[in-house]
Amino acid sequence: MAGVALKTFAARRLVHLSRFARPSLVPCLKLHTSASPLRMGASVEQFEEAKSKLSTLKNDPGNEAKLKIYALFKQSTVGCCSTARPGMLDFINRAKWDAWNALGDISQEDARQQYCDLIGSLVAAEGGSATSVGAQPAGSSSSQYETLLVTTENNITTIKLNRPTKKNAITTEMYNEIIAALEQASSDSSVITVITGAGDFYCSGNDLTNFTKIPEGGLEQMAKQGGELLRQYIKTYIDFPKPLVAVVNGPAVGVSVTVLALFDLVYATERATFHTPFSQLGQSAEGCSSYTFPKMMGHAKACEMLLFNKKLTAVQACDLGLVTEVFPDSSFQKEVWTRLKAYAQLPPNSLSLSKQLIRSTERELLHRVNDAEVERLTERWLSDECFNAVMNFFQGRAKL
Structure with missing residues (x-):
């Protein structure tokens, strides 16, 4: 009986969730930020400064940019994606996993550089400085x-x-x-x-x-x-x-x-x-x-x-x-x-x-x-x- 009830419950749940599925939550990643092959990857200190700059953004950078930021952050701090892909109904985590996994085997140093470049470009787009990074303001909050x-x-x-x-x-x-x-x-x-x-x-x-x-x-x-x-x-x-x-x-x-x-x-x-x-x-x-x-x-x-x-x-x-x-x-x-x-x-x-x-x-x-x-x-x-x-x-x- 429990097995039958479970199957019924799962089927109903799938039908219920499908009504609310929003393809827009899984955007196609078209944003590319490649570090120059002539440069060394960004240092840990530069990476920390870039994280500080992220909290100064006044506008929402959009889903594409946020997924790329998330993926580069994970690649920089954890390394290559090695976790299991979330289930089909877990839209947000599945999109994040796809973004991270798409980075392949790029090194943590290169990921840090790409992270810094991306944050710099977003700050510059708002009229800020893409190269001068100050310390994180007291009480500032991470938006990721x-x-x-x-x-x-x-x-x-x-x-x-x-x-x-x-x-x-x-x-x-x-x-x-x-x-x-x-x-x-x-x-x-x-x-x-x-x-x-x-x-x-x-x-x-x-x-x-x-x-x-x-x-x-x-x-x-x-x-x-x-x-x-x-x-x-x-x-x-x-x-x-x-x-x-x-x-x-x-x-x-x-x-x-x-x-x-x-x-x-x-x-x-x-x-x-x-x-x-x-x-x-x-x-x-x-x-x-x-x-x-x-x-x-x-x-x-x-x-x-x-x-x-x-x-x-x-x-x-x-x-x-x-x-x-x-x-x-x-x-x-x-x-x-x-x-x-x-x-x-x-x-x-x-x-x-x-x-x-x-x-x-x-x-x-x-x-x-x-x-x-x-x-x-x-x-x-x-x-x-x-x-x-x-x-x-x-x-x-x-x-x-």
């Missing part, structure tokens, strides 16, 4: 993200989850953008990196509509792609080289809770709560929490959260070591940011090298835990039990 607000000010890069009307639930697009933002922050000039949420929620965990976006390869392909994305997402936290701080401005759910054990500081408002309802949804632990939570709070307390869906208050989470400190909601932002600005004045190399030394003793273990959790979750996503639990969630929400 659709689900995040990323700013750098006072030596702090802040990544703000920006879907407040959806309680900052994490879509596939947001997963990819958080990975990209963390990769960018790892090599920028900031001293510490902060993740927080827009609105009253920190993050409500996975957007469960992710489970309804079934690619042409079927459920197994969806589970495989989802598992690889989650593996890379958690890996980015494990390997992040700078001090990483969570400013938990409201309730946190699911993966947004489990990864907190991979942060260096977690500051929470008193009204924050922490909930990991995995078994309720027929799933299992992720974010390395199957290892970090028992180590941090003891076996019994970890089981209360990971097996039996216990929701913690901010004070309880602090008592168990998941949260560093709790602040009154009325003074939360002022107290936290005053403290973080002071931390950001500390010697950056000392902070980074010390953090990496602390993490080095467990890095390999954390990667093994991450792999094991992803393997188990991939199995769970294909089970009737998980499917029925997710469907029950949607049916319960529809009755509200």
Whole structure:
């Protein structure tokens, strides 16, 4: 019965999504920016300056240019495209993947040069200087993200989850953008990196509509792609080289809770709560929490959260070591940011090298835990039990 229901649900979903498919979201890339073969590729410093110039653009450069900017940024920072192509219904990420993959095997140095040339041409088209690049203005925001607000000010890069009307639930697009933002922050000039949420929620965990976006390869392909994305997402936290701080401005759910054990500081408002309802949804632990939570709070307390869906208050989470400190909601932002600005004045190399030394003793273990959790979750996503639990969630929400 579950299999029949699943096929019916998938068919309806495909029909529903096809009504809203917009070919304009997948533009044909005709924009070319080739670096001269006589020049060396742009330096990392020039690349950072070009990123600063991007935030000064007054006008939207259009989809073609934004896709090219995204592709060159990924090629410059990650290298050649080696990830699986998103499903047919994931229009935006599919277009981004196509743009990145089209760059082939050009070197990261050449990609940086093309990135700098493209940004320079866009600035020049608005009447600015294509060659003179100033430092990024304080508080300026990167325009390359659709689900995040990323700013750098006072030596702090802040990544703000920006879907407040959806309680900052994490879509596939947001997963990819958080990975990209963390990769960018790892090599920028900031001293510490902060993740927080827009609105009253920190993050409500996975957007469960992710489970309804079934690619042409079927459920197994969806589970495989989802598992690889989650593996890379958690890996980015494990390997992040700078001090990483969570400013938990409201309730946190699911993966947004489990990864907190991979942060260096977690500051929470008193009204924050922490909930990991995995078994309720027929799933299992992720974010390395199957290892970090028992180590941090003891076996019994970890089981209360990971097996039996216990929701913690901010004070309880602090008592168990998941949260560093709790602040009154009325003074939360002022107290936290005053403290973080002071931390950001500390010697950056000392902070980074010390953090990496602390993490080095467990890095390999954390990667093994991450792999094991992803393997188990991939199995769970294909089970009737998980499917029925997710469907029950949607049916319960529809009755509200």
